[in-house]
Amino acid sequence: MNILNGSAYPNNGVHLNKRHRKAKLFSMLCSLVTWLGVALLGVLLYQVSSDGFKWLDLQFLTSFPSRFPYKAGIKSALVGTLWLISMVAFIAIPIGVATALYLEELSGQGRMNRLIELNISNLAGVPSIVYGIIGLAVFVRGLALERSLVAGALTMSLLILPVIIIASREAIKSVPMSIRHAAFALGATRLQTARDHVLPASYSGILTGVILALSRAIGETAPLIMIGALTYVAFLPEGPMDSFTALPIQIYNWVSRPQQEFHQLAAGGIIVLLAVLLMMNTIAIVIRYKTERKYK
Numbered sequence: 001m002n003i004l005n006g007s008a009y010p011n012n013g014v015h016l017n018k019r020h021r022k023a024k025l026f027s028m029l030c031s032l033v034t035w036l037g038v039a040l041l042g043v044l045l046y047q048v049s050s051d052g053f054k055w056l057d058l059q060f061l062t063s064f065p066s067r068f069p070y071k072a073g074i075k076s077a078l079v080g081t082l083w084l085i086s087m088v089a090f091i092a093i094p095i096g097v098a099t100a101l102y103l104e105e106l107s108g109q110g111r112m113n114r115l116i117e118l119n120i121s122n123l124a125g126v127p128s129i130v131y132g133i134i135g136l137a138v139f140v141r142g143l144a145l146e147r148s149l150v151a152g153a154l155t156m157s158l159l160i161l162p163v164i165i166i167a168s169r170e171a172i173k174s175v176p177m178s179i180r181h182a183a184f185a186l187g188a189t190r191l192q193t194a195r196d197h198v199l200p201a202s203y204s205g206i207l208t209g210v211i212l213a214l215s216r217a218i219g220e221t222a223p224l225i226m227i228g229a230l231t232y233v234a235f236l237p238e239g240p241m242d243s244f245t246a247l248p249i250q251i252y253n254w255v256s257r258p259q260q261e262f263h264q265l266a267a268g269g270i271i272v273l274l275a276v277l278l279m280m281n282t283i284a285i286v287i288r289y290k291t292e293r294k295y296k
Contacts, residue, residue, distance in 0.1 A: 052267030060268060064234040065250065069261035074269055076233040077250035080149075081218065081276065083237055084246055087153035088160070088217050093210055095157070096164030097199075100206075103165075104172045105194035124162035131159040132226025140227050147228040150240045155223050160213035167209020171202040207288040211281055218277055221248040247273045 063073025107113050135155030145151040175198050183193040224246055232253070233245040247269055254266035 048267045048270050051264045052269075052271045055265055055268035056271060060265075061272070065232055065253075069259065069265060072254075072262075072265055074247065074250055074272060076236055077245050077247045077269070078272065078276075079236050080233065080244040081246045081273075083149055083244065084152055084156065085214060085218050085280070087149060087240065088156045089210075089214060091153055092157040092160050092164055092213070092217075096161050096210075096213075097168050097206060099161075100165045100168030100172060101194055101199060104169050105198060106190060120162050120165050124166055127222075128159055128220050129222040129226060131155055132223035134158060135223060135227045145241075147230065147243050148241045149237055149244050151227055152224060152229060152244065152246075153240075155227055156217045156220065159220065159223060160217050163213040163216065164209055167212065168202070168206045171205025171209065172198060174205060175201045203291040204288045207284055207291065211284045211288075214280065214284075215277055218280070219248060219273065221252050224249055225252070247276070 060073045061078065062075055063071060064075050065077070066072040103113065103117065132155060135151060135158065139145045139151040139154050140147065143151075145154075179197050179201055180193055183197045188196070229249050230243050230245045233243065237244045251266045251269040251273070254262040254269065257263075
């Protein structure tokens with residue numbers, strides 16, 4: 001009697017067929033939801049492109065915001081975004097990677113370490129508006145940084161730090177143990193092994209997490225609104241303590257106005273924001289690719 005095809009246990013064959021049908025239906029449902037999401041994204045991109053491309057010219061990129069649509073531009077918002085994302089990367093990436101390296105390679109498995117890991121995992125799911133409230137209470141009012149680039153960068157760094165830490169830890173975990181054993185066999189300490197061997201071998205995975213984290217930071221609006229980022233700026237920030245605006249704030253300001261022209265300007269701002277995001281991601285992917293080839 002063949003046991004493998006379920007003839008020895010007839011009911012098992014029936015249950016197995018039911019499970020296969022359920023699995024197939026669930027797979028079809030997941031595919032349907034995925035393609036619906038892709039279709040919706042395509043509709044949104046088409047709508048944004050049709051409304052915004054006609055506003056994209058040199059005047060739009062080099063002009064300050066204005067209450068007259070045909071004179072309005074995104075110069076201050078674009079420069080403010082570049083300032084902000086550069087400062088966020090400068091603050092969050094070293095702290096996040098160093099924290100991941102310490103937790104994964106240098107710390108023990110004590111109760112405090114497990115508590116830190118649990119809190120990091122929980123913080124990754126906290127809504128962004130909560131980080132805006134923390135930034136307002138701690139950086140804007142507590143440290144008297146006011147509505148400056150530093151306050152915005154610190155707030156956004158808090159927002160993406162859990163993502164960078166979790167992604168970096170997973171990249172470090174993926175490094176083969178043979179690399180560690182070889183370093184130990186040559187007399188390297190744990191710090192030297194982690195710093196000089198494990199960390200370089202995990203760069204490609206870490207950069208993937210950094211790309212995702214910075215992509216989230218560049219499009220967030222709620223934390224910047226909470227800390228009081230300006231909606232109208234007719235000057236360029238010259239230092240970290242200057243007031244600023246960003247592309248998401250400028251887009252939000254234009255969308256909230258009743259005139260149709262400002263809605264089309266917002267679509268143009270969205271296209272520029274997507275272009276900045278794609279350019280930033282392209283640079284990071286090129287760096288990741290070169291790093292992968294170096295350490296293969």
